[in-house]
Amino acid sequence: MIDETHKFLETLGLRARQVERALTALLDSTLRDDEIARPDHLLAAMRHGVLNGGKRLRPFLVMESTALLGGPDEAALRVAAALECIHCYSLIHDDLPSMDDDDLRRGLPTVHKVFDEATAILAGDTLLTMAFDIVAAPQTRLPDRSKTELVLSLARAAGLGGMAGGQALDLQAETMPPDEAGIIRLQAMKTGALLRFACESGAIIADAPTPQRQQLKRFGEAIGLAFQLADDLLDVTSDSQSLGKATGKDAAAGKATLVALHGPQWAREQLSGLVEEANALLEPFGEKANTLKTAAEFIASREN
Amino acid sequence: MIDETHKFLETLGLRARQVERALTALLDSTLRDDEIARPDHLLAAMRHGVLNGGKRLRPFLVMESTALLGGPDEAALRVAAALECIHCYSLIHDDLPSMDDDDLRRGLPTVHKVFDEATAILAGDTLLTMAFDIVAAPQTRLPDRSKTELVLSLARAAGLGGMAGGQALDLQAETMPPDEAGIIRLQAMKTGALLRFACESGAIIADAPTPQRQQLKRFGEAIGLAFQLADDLLDVTSDSQSLGKATGKDAAAGKATLVALHGPQWAREQLSGLVEEANALLEPFGEKANTLKTAAEFIASREN
Numbered sequence: 001m002i003d004e005t006h007k008f009l010e011t012l013g014l015r016a017r018q019v020e021r022a023l024t025a026l027l028d029s030t031l032r033d034d035e036i037a038r039p040d041h042l043l044a045a046m047r048h049g050v051l052n053g054g055k056r057l058r059p060f061l062v063m064e065s066t067a068l069l070g071g072p073d074e075a076a077l078r079v080a081a082a083l084e085c086i087h088c089y090s091l092i093h094d095d096l097p098s099m100d101d102d103d104l105r106r107g108l109p110t111v112h113k114v115f116d117e118a119t120a121i122l123a124g125d126t127l128l129t130m131a132f133d134i135v136a137a138p139q140t141r142l143p144d145r146s147k148t149e150l151v152l153s154l155a156r157a158a159g160l161g162g163m164a165g166g167q168a169l170d171l172q173a174e175t176m177p178p179d180e181a182g183i184i185r186l187q188a189m190k191t192g193a194l195l196r197f198a199c200e201s202g203a204i205i206a207d208a209p210t211p212q213r214q215q216l217k218r219f220g221e222a223i224g225l226a227f228q229l230a231d232d233l234l235d236v237t238s239d240s241q242s243l244g245k246a247t248g249k250d251a252a253a254g255k256a257t258l259v260a261l262h263g264p265q266w267a268r269e270q271l272s273g274l275v276e277e278a279n280a281l282l283e284p285f286g287e288k289a290n291t292l293k294t295a296a297e298f299i300a301s302r303e304n
Numbered sequence: 305m306i307d308e309t310h311k312f313l314e315t316l317g318l319r320a321r322q323v324e325r326a327l328t329a330l331l332d333s334t335l336r337d338d339e340i341a342r343p344d345h346l347l348a349a350m351r352h353g354v355l356n357g358g359k360r361l362r363p364f365l366v367m368e369s370t371a372l373l374g375g376p377d378e379a380a381l382r383v384a385a386a387l388e389c390i391h392c393y394s395l396i397h398d399d400l401p402s403m404d405d406d407d408l409r410r411g412l413p414t415v416h417k418v419f420d421e422a423t424a425i426l427a428g429d430t431l432l433t434m435a436f437d438i439v440a441a442p443q444t445r446l447p448d449r450s451k452t453e454l455v456l457s458l459a460r461a462a463g464l465g466g467m468a469g470g471q472a473l474d475l476q477a478e479t480m481p482p483d484e485a486g487i488i489r490l491q492a493m494k495t496g497a498l499l500r501f502a503c504e505s506g507a508i509i510a511d512a513p514t515p516q517r518q519q520l521k522r523f524g525e526a527i528g529l530a531f532q533l534a535d536d537l538l539d540v541t542s543d544s545q546s547l548g549k550a551t552g553k554d555a556a557a558g559k560a561t562l563v564a565l566h567g568p569q570w571a572r573e574q575l576s577g578l579v580e581e582a583n584a585l586l587e588p589f590g591e592k593a594n595t596l597k598t599a600a601e602f603i604a605s606r607e608n
Contacts (some may be wrong), residue, residue: 011506039476041476042469042472042474054600089429093426096422096425098420098425118403119472122397122468125468127395128429129462130459131462132455132456132458132459136453144448144449144452148452151452151455152437154436155436157435159430160346160347160430164433167426168343168346169343171423171426172343172345
């Protein structure tokens with residue numbers, strides 16, 4: 001087990017470095033056309049929002065689920081980079097004064113603090129747009145059918161019925177606290193949808209049969225739930241310094257979370273159940289799935 | 305000529321009603337999954353930002369350029385709706401207090417005035433995301449190759465090297481006025497890129513040969529330049545009531561425009577030249593192109 005954890009952390013770090021190199025290259029090469037002027041300020045804000053030392057969990061999941069099903073590494077890396085652009089855009093916008101009003105992100109000042117609000121809004125918009133550019137570009141060597149499916153799944157995961165809709169519900173929740181079912185749905189949209197896409201995309205990239213795609217999708221759903229529970233748990237049990245962002249904000253904002261409803265002990269039990277479920281879903285893949293299984297444990301027990 | 309103008313205005317109105325019906329249906333049907341909660345507030349903000357009685361010039365150009373090249377009407381309508389989602393997202397974000405800070409748009413209060421800033425940001429994000437959903441969805445009956453090309457062209461037109469990059473340069477321009485070449489480049493990105501895509505997309509939808517695609521693209525560039533010149537001219541010659549939004553803002557903000565540099569008379573001469581160029585580009589298509597030719601004249605001489 002300790003060996004597996006070690007191997008997982010090594011792979012996570014390796015994948016993070018890969019995707020950061022890819023993102024750096026993509027941001028450098030986005031302006032191919034000498035005819036256009038260079039919005040340097042905007043580009044700097046995008047870099048600040050993207051190249052900020054995150055764990056790159058979503059890219060890891062794209063790449064590992066693709067590898068599990070024997071799909072092409074190079075295409076997985078580009079889809080991983082696209083997904084990370086969307087994740088980072090959402091962080092930039094969520095941190096804005098009119099949204100969660102956060103000054104710190106991963107221990108660094110947020111984009112609107114370093115630059116300004118207008119530039120932060122545009123940096124998010126541009127990263128979101130760039131994600132679809134990356135997937136559809138000729139450099140992503142996949143059949144057009146797979147690209148169309150990836151664009152569609154990614155747009156749905158990020159849109160009204162996914163992440164953005166979940167964020168809207170989360171803002172509403174501050175004045176109209178949802179019931180337990182409402183919290184679960186909100187979180188499945190806000191954080192679950194992108195994590196589910198991360199796992200499911202591997203099956204699209206590898207052109208895997210439907211049953212495998214369903215398994216990966218359900219695995220993504222389980223770790224999505226675990227991720228959010230662990231996040232809510234951290235907000236009540238951690239301190240700002242070790243987390244690199246503000247803590248205790250949920251309680252201060254009177255925000256309804258499952259941890260607030262049922263307490264930390266209940267949350268820890270739920271987390272073990274979700275890890276078991278995630279592992280069971282990957283059982284058919286045998287030892288090849290060990291890294292992804294360990295990822296589920298890591299997500300459930302992470303400390304930052 | 306009067307007959308042509310009449311026919312053009314009729315077609316413009318017809319296309320506008322078509323795309324508004326399509327957008328209404330798309331916004332109604334976006335939440336297909338009963339499992340998710342309904343972010344009603346966000347959806348209402350999206351509707352306010354989209355169904356606001358615009359001229360629907362970009363959708364018109366998508367549909368007419370597709371029809372000119374014999375492409376499928378139904379697919380053109382969906383791409384037109386997607387493009388309008390992107391245009392409307394950009395208006396919602398441009399109007400924000402931290403950007404152009406506009407209270408009025410087409411004679412109505414802007415989205416952040418009716419709702420709030422956070423909801424306006426999310427409504428824009430979601431419309432941008434939805435555009436790619438619409439293009440990639442199975443209901444858009446086009447080969448996957450065409451969809452991939454449309455997603456890529458649309459993302460480039462809207463992204464760092466297009467509209468969003470142009471808006472960033474425009475914000476920078478308030479403190480660092482660009483020279484004439486800089487203004488032309490900025491405007492080609494900020495407003496030109498989407499208009500160019502509108503015309504070029506017809507060739508992608510119709511799967512037209514490269515020379516025709518190039519002609520449509522150059523036509524789009526010419527009317528993009530005309531559109532911006534006419535806009536800058538209106539800002540100095542019109543009044544707020546007939547325009548339905550604030551005027552004189554460019555001069556008040558010390559914003560550099562070609563009209564400010566060279567005066568209204570020069571601008572009117574440029575506009576005639578651009579209309580001639582646009583017409584010449586469509587000459588090979590004969591009478592079939594009359595509606596698009598009249599569109600170029602309309603864009604150059606519009607009064608709101």
